[in-house]
Amino acid sequence: MILPHCSMCNYQFKWKELLFMMGMKRCPKCGETQYVTAKKRRQAAWCGPVIVTLMFVLQTLFSLTMQSLVVVGLVLIIVGVTVSPFMYEFTEKEEPLF
Numbered sequence: 001m002i003l004p005h006c007s008m009c010n011y012q013f014k015w016k017e018l019l020f021m022m023g024m025k026r027c028p029k030c031g032e033t034q035y036v037t038a039k040k041r042r043q044a045a046w047c048g049p050v051i052v053t054l055m056f057v058l059q060t061l062f063s064l065t066m067q068s069l070v071v072v073g074l075v076l077i078i079v080g081v082t083v084s085p086f087m088y089e090f091t092e093k094e095e096p097l098f
């Protein structure tokens with residue numbers, strides 16, 4: 001897995017710089033604002049429904065209790081946040097979603 005680069009100066013962002021990013025990020029090297037590409041934002045929009053479906057399937061298969069379902073949900077969120085910096089792709093222009 002590789003971390004995304006600045007689309008202007010090719011600066012490679014650090015994992016912790018992108019951890020709680022919301023759609024855009026200022027490049028620490030050239031100062032240019034970087035936006036997540038529409039393609040990646042559309043992919044990210046699928047994560048919620050996929051996680052909910054996955055939890056529903058797990059609950060049906062293993063008849064999990066509410067408490068263990070909450071734990072599974074938390075683990076999925078933590079994994080998602082940890083992995084998310086690797087999923088980004090940047091562009092210097094804000095792209096419309098549709």
Ligand SMILES: [Zn+2]
Pocket residue numbers: 006007008009010011027028029030031032
């Ligand atoms: Zn830059």
